[in-house]
Amino acid sequence: MLRRVNRVLQRLLELGPVAHVRALASSWHGRVILLVVVGGLALPIHYYMPAHRDPHDERYAWRMFSPMRMAKCDAKVTKNGAPLDPYTEFHEAWVTLAKRGRFHVIERMGEHLCAKYPHTDITFDLTCKYLDDTTEHYGGFNMCTVPYL
Amino acid sequence: MAKKKQRSSKPRPRPATPAVEPATPVDAAPKKSKRSARVAPVRAPAFWFGFEVAWAKLATARVVMFALLAIDALLQIRHAPRYGAGDFNVAHLPFLDGAAPGRTGYEVGQLLLAYLFVLAALGVATRVIVPVSAAIYAWLYFGSHLDSYQHHYLVALLLGIASFVPWARPARAEPSTPVRSWAVRLLLVQLGIMYLWAAISKMDPLWLDGRTLGAQLGGSLRSLVDSTVGLKVVAVLVLVVELVLAATVWLRPAWRVAAPLGILFHAGILVADLEIGLFAVLMLGLYVLVVPDRVWIALARTEKAAMQLVQRLAGRRGGVAWIAAVAAAIAVGILSRFEHGLAVALASCAILAAIAVAVWWRGTGMSSAAPLAHVCALLLWLVVDRASTVAYDYYRFWGSSQRRLGDHGQAERAYRKLIDLAPDDALGHYQLGRVLIATRRAADGIAELRTAQTLEPARARAFVEEARWLALDGKRTEAIERAKEAVRVEPSSAEARQLLQALTSNKRPPKPVASRDDDAESP
Numbered sequence: 001m002l003r004r005v006n007r008v009l010q011r012l013l014e015l016g017p018v019a020h021v022r023a024l025a026s027s028w029h030g031r032v033i034l035l036v037v038v039g040g041l042a043l044p045i046h047y048y049m050p051a052h053r054d055p056h057d058e059r060y061a062w063r064m065f066s067p068m069r070m071a072k073c074d075a076k077v078t079k080n081g082a083p084l085d086p087y088t089e090f091h092e093a094w095v096t097l098a099k100r101g102r103f104h105v106i107e108r109m110g111e112h113l114c115a116k117y118p119h120t121d122i123t124f125d126l127t128c129k130y131l132d133d134t135t136e137h138y139g140g141f142n143m144c145t146v147p148y149l
Numbered sequence: 150m151a152k153k154k155q156r157s158s159k160p161r162p163r164p165a166t167p168a169v170e171p172a173t174p175v176d177a178a179p180k181k182s183k184r185s186a187r188v189a190p191v192r193a194p195a196f197w198f199g200f201e202v203a204w205a206k207l208a209t210a211r212v213v214m215f216a217l218l219a220i221d222a223l224l225q226i227r228h229a230p231r232y233g234a235g236d237f238n239v240a241h242l243p244f245l246d247g248a249a250p251g252r253t254g255y256e257v258g259q260l261l262l263a264y265l266f267v268l269a270a271l272g273v274a275t276r277v278i279v280p281v282s283a284a285i286y287a288w289l290y291f292g293s294h295l296d297s298y299q300h301h302y303l304v305a306l307l308l309g310i311a312s313f314v315p316w317a318r319p320a321r322a323e324p325s326t327p328v329r330s331w332a333v334r335l336l337l338v339q340l341g342i343m344y345l346w347a348a349i350s351k352m353d354p355l356w357l358d359g360r361t362l363g364a365q366l367g368g369s370l371r372s373l374v375d376s377t378v379g380l381k382v383v384a385v386l387v388l389v390v391e392l393v394l395a396a397t398v399w400l401r402p403a404w405r406v407a408a409p410l411g412i413l414f415h416a417g418i419l420v421a422d423l424e425i426g427l428f429a430v431l432m433l434g435l436y437v438l439v440v441p442d443r444v445w446i447a448l449a450r451t452e453k454a455a456m457q458l459v460q461r462l463a464g465r466r467g468g469v470a471w472i473a474a475v476a477a478a479i480a481v482g483i484l485s486r487f488e489h490g491l492a493v494a495l496a497s498c499a500i501l502a503a504i505a506v507a508v509w510w511r512g513t514g515m516s517s518a519a520p521l522a523h524v525c526a527l528l529l530w531l532v533v534d535r536a537s538t539v540a541y542d543y544y545r546f547w548g549s550s551q552r553r554l555g556d557h558g559q560a561e562r563a564y565r566k567l568i569d570l571a572p573d574d575a576l577g578h579y580q581l582g583r584v585l586i587a588t589r590r591a592a593d594g595i596a597e598l599r600t601a602q603t604l605e606p607a608r609a610r611a612f613v614e615e616a617r618w619l620a621l622d623g624k625r626t627e628a629i630e631r632a633k634e635a636v637r638v639e640p641s642s643a644e645a646r647q648l649l650q651a652l653t654s655n656k657r658p659p660k661p662v663a664s665r666d667d668d669a670e671s672p
Contacts, residue, residue, distance in 0.1 A: 004402030012196040023194050029313070033197055033335055036310060040342040044349075059241065062346035064299050065423070067355035070364045091234035091550050093295050105294055108239045131355050131364060 056101035056128070073101040073128040079113070080120050089113065101128045103138070103149045110143030124149065200334040203442035205324035205449035207333070208272070210437040211316045215270035217434045218304065219526070221427045222263040223533040226487060226540075229256040230547035230563075231295050235554045241291040249292035252547065253489065258289050260493040260530070264500070267526030273519050274504055275316035283308035300428035303343060307435075310335050324449035325442075337399035337438060344395035351388045359384045368422045390414050398439055408439045474501055474520035481527040486540035486570055494527060541571055548580055557588050575604035579611050586618050594618070609639035613648055620658045628652055 015023060024030030046052055047061035055068055063069070075098040077084040086095045090109060097105045106124050113122045126138040126149060139149040232238070233251030240246045250258055265282045269275050283305070290296055290305045313332035322328070355361050359380030366374065374383050394411050397403035412433060419429035437445070475498050482494030504519045534540055548563030561584050567577035579601035585594030595618065601611035612635035619628035629652045635645035647659050 001402050001405060005400055008196070008400055008402060011199075012194070015192065015194055020194050023192060024197070027193065029331055030193070030197070032313065033331060036306075036335055036339060037342070040306075040339055041345075044346045058350075059297060059299070060302060061350065062299060062343050063350040064347055064425075065361065065365055066350050067353055067361040070361055087553055088555065089235065090237055091231050091295075091554070093228075093231045094235075094237060097294060097297070102294070105239050109237070112237050131360055 054101075054103040057104065067131045069100075070131045071101055071128050073099050073126050075099055075106065076125040076127075077109075077113070078121075078123045078125075079117060084113075084122075089116075098124075098126075101126060101138070106139070106149055107143070107147055111147060114144035114147075120144065197331040197334055199329065200331060201327035201329045202333055202438070203324060203446050204319065204322040204326040204328050205445040206437065206440075206442045207314070207316065207328050207330075208318065209445050209448070210435075211272065211275075212270050213434045213437050214311075214431075215266045217427065217431050218308075219263045219266035219270065219529055220533060221431065222259045222266060223530065224427065224537065224539060225259050226256050227538075227542035227546060228295070229253075229259070229543060230550050232293060234550045238292075239294045241294060245288070245292045248288075250289055255289060256487065256543070257489050257493055258285055260487060260489065261496070262286060262289075263530060263533075264493070264497050264526045267529055268500075268519075268522045269316065271518070271522035271525060272317055273522040274507070279308070279314075279316065280312040283312050298425065298428070300425060300431070303339075304431065306339060307336060310339060324446045333438065334399065336435075340435065341395045341399045344391045344398065348388055348391035348395060351384070351391065356384055356388070357381070362387070365423060366421055368420075370417070370421045387414075404439050404441050408436060408441065411439060412436050470517040470520040471501070471505060474498075474523045477524045478527055481531050485530055486534050487530070488543065488566070490530065490534075494530075497523065497527065541567065541574075544570060545576065548577075548584075552580065552584060557584050560584050561588070573604060575601040575608070575611070578604065579614070582611065583614060586614070591618060591622070607638055609635040609642035609645040612638060613642070613645050614661075616648055616652070617658050617661070620652055625652065628658075 013020075021034065024034050044061040044063075047058060047063065056071060056073075058066060058068060075086065075095070077086050077089075086098065086109070089112075090098075094105065094109065098109060106126065110122055110124055114120070121142040122144055123142055124139045128136050128138070130136070229252050231252075232249070232255040238246065238249045240249050262282055262285050265278050265285070269278045269282060286308050287305050290301050310332055314330050314336070315328060319326060319328060351357070353361075359382075362384045363380045366380070374380060390410060394407055394414070397407035398411065400407075415429050415432040415436070418425070419433070423429075478494045478498050478501075479491075482491035485491065485494065487493075501519060501523045508516075508519070544563045544567035548560045548567060551557075551563060552560035561581065564577050564581035564584060567574070568581065571577060578597045582594045582597030582601060585591070585597060587594075595615060598611045598615045602615075605611070612631050616628045616631035616635060619625075619631060629649070632645065632649040632652050635642065636649050639645060644659075644661075651658050
């Protein structure tokens with residue numbers, strides 16, 4: 001079996017990487033292959049880059065069942081300082097996403113509430129507890145003036 | 150799209166052996182560009198363009214994968230009420246924010262997908278249907294963060310690649326006839342990439358010490374792991390298995406390792422009862438492509454009689470089957486309990502008509518394959534509808550989310566549909582009663598609550614709700630009687646006891662307990 005595996009790998013590399021890519025790029029079929037392979041290998045890297053500001057957003061990174069998925073966040077919403085029940089404003093599926101700490105979703109929820117209740121202070125206080133027993137706190141600002149967590 | 154393999158006019162007899170890796174690179178790229186006439190032709194890498202699988206395997210993969218996707222699409226319909234609820238959405242891709250599906254769009258999209266997937270499974274117009282399905286699936290997935298499961302992302306990618314697979318049966322193909330397809334290799338490479346990154350994400354102390362697995366694993370498998378090797382060993386094993394699969398799943402000679410390992414791995418995930426819906430089953434379906442070709446060739450030969458019968462049925466000509474298919478669509482549409490079942494069933498007739506026009510245009514004869522597939526697709530709707538709680542859940546979740554968001558009109562509509570669907574189920578009557586009372590139609594509301602009390606005589610909630618309304622209406626004595634009844638029928642109900650205590654001590658009735666909203670959708 002190993003000899004056969006070796007033969008296939010030799011076939012994969014026989015043209016050399018540059019010639020292989022060039023050969024692929026010369027037809028539209030090959031360009032599709034390049035797009036899928038290069039994109040597939042490269043896209044998940046974004047999660048591990050320092051620029052990726054939301055550790056809870058594991059989309060497109062193939063991090064199924066990861067430790068981060070186990071984070072539990074408590075999302076408190078206030079309107080002019082008074083607690084606001086998110087379940088009366090958003091479908092429970094959105095609240096669940098907020099409880100998973102998804103920054104982008106929370107920021108859009110804030111934007112939605114600011115538009116719905118103009119001239120008010122809307123705050124999201126996000127406290128996340130991780131599997132290693134550490135706790136992080138995010139937000140707490142008026143999202144109508146600082147629309148980011 | 151999937152390009153038909155170029156063949157000479159005289160069919161060449163094919164060897165009755167499983168497809169193998171070609172010995173030499175393919176001489177020419179699949180399609181020459183205009184420039185290629187002037188410059189030297191580029192050798193197409195045989196790794197991609199020489200990849201062949203037996204027709205028996207490709208056909209089995211087509212049937213299994215698309216049938217599973219069809220069932221999955223129908224099961225997804227219960228999630229439709231999330232979409233567009235409260236006029237809020239966040240799309241995966243920002244430009245889709247304005248074009249994201251709402252409840253109706255999502256439901257109709259999934260019904261249509263289920264229909265198209267069955268047509269694809271049965272090999273009807275795959276060159277058009279698979280890309281169209283891929284586009285609809287991508288729209289539904291990328292249209293909202295509500296669907297964030299990575300397996301749906303994987304399915305969206307695989308459908309995109311599957312659009313380039315030649316799923317249609319080549320002329321005079323036998324089970325062992327090799328079919329060349331770079332897209333099948335790409336499907337397998339995509340799986341390998343997924344396994345690689347999944348393994349990388351597990352190179353984390355919190356995974357390796359078994360804590361992450363321990364937080365997710367439950368049921369009998371958890372007991373088995375705890376009583377044998379322990380979580381830590383299993384966590385390391387999962388990482389190793391994913392790395393091995395990443396390296397072997399796309400390599401034909403290594404399929405003897407990848408197939409049993411991958412099937413065991415995903416069967417284990419299935420037993421683990423993780424909240425991933427049909428994903429583990431779908432992954433097992435994908436392993437049809439990894440199981441060595443000779444298995445499917447042998448299976449196809451043993452089932453020769455059945456396959457010939459199917460081919461004979463599908464090959465039969467005549468307009469009767471087409472007319473029967475339209476009649477079946479109307480019948481299934483009427484019997485279907487999905488909200489837009491009839492409309493989509495009628496729309497499916499338009500798809501069938503388009504296929505008929507294409508068949509007539511090409512002059513290939515009006516075989517019964519398309520109408521047969523059409524009937525099978527619609528029957529699947531009916532089977533899934535009747536054998537599952539999808540339609541029931543759809544109305545239940547729709548009603549509950551709209552009630553919570555304060556849209557009583559939509560909530561009432563949903564609960565009335567729920568009652569039509571399950572008149573003997575107390576939940577619809579109970580929730581409708583609450584909505585009617587909230588919208589100042591107390592007499593109708595109380596009548597619904599009374600129906601609920603009859604249907605679930607051992608539950609306090611409908612009695613509690615009636616007592617609460619009587620108290621707020623100033624009928625304290627009657628309220629106390631109903632609260633006593635609530636405690637009598639369900640002595641363990643803390644809410645009933647609290648209400649009775651408040652009423653007998655002349656206090657305001659306590660606010661409803663949130664946990665009583667037992668029709669909330671768990672995302």
